Amino acid sequence: MLIQFTVNKKSVAVEAPADITLLDLLRDYLGLTGAKEGCAVGECGACSVLMDGRLVNSCLVLAPQADGSEILTIEGVHAPDGGLNDLQENFITYGAVQCGICIPGMVLAGEALLLETLTPTRAEIRTALAGNLCRCTGYQQIVDAIEATAQQRRNQ
Amino acid sequence: MTELHYIGKPARRVDAFDKVTGKAKYIADYKLPSMLYARCLRSEVPHARIVKLDTAPALAIPGVRAVVTS
8 A cells, every 4th residue: 555654854655565564664665774673562662763753663553554644763863964963962972872773762762752841850761761672771871861962952 | 101092081982873873784774685584483392303394385485495404
């Protein structure tokens, strides 16, 4: 079936089977491999994308459900000039990146939280990251990066 | 003591840019021309001895290029 939606501010129309996931659609049909399949059952969050502003596990979204929606993947996260945005810079600065497999999901989870509040407590940040697993860092540096970004965006 | 260039200085991770932008490619992100896809057939019983393997039915399915047994 034809699935039409906006991804990273670009309109796309993809002919794809009706029974694949949004994750498969993004990775295999659109070549957007930023979202990763970590578990395929909605537990790890490596497949996280924003769908109409909401953080979702794209491995649990059927591709036809994306029809008419606005999807933001990690490939769409950047500064106006195309470089790293403040959250991405802080992820690097605060040492939140090790193997990196969780990072696309973590960045999107961070952006989703910062869309809702610029004054999250560390506990609230951790709650917002509850659906994103990281095996490398122990989460501290990721929380630091999001907390620092929230403060910087408050001060703008 | 002579000035140390790297020891004791913060270092920017060399692959961090690619990882935070989603550009970094992991093994499952690669798509090569004429790439084949493999699946493991696992035992359906917890303890057994393999007496015979009949790979002919699998090889007869269109698109199956090979059946690899150990």
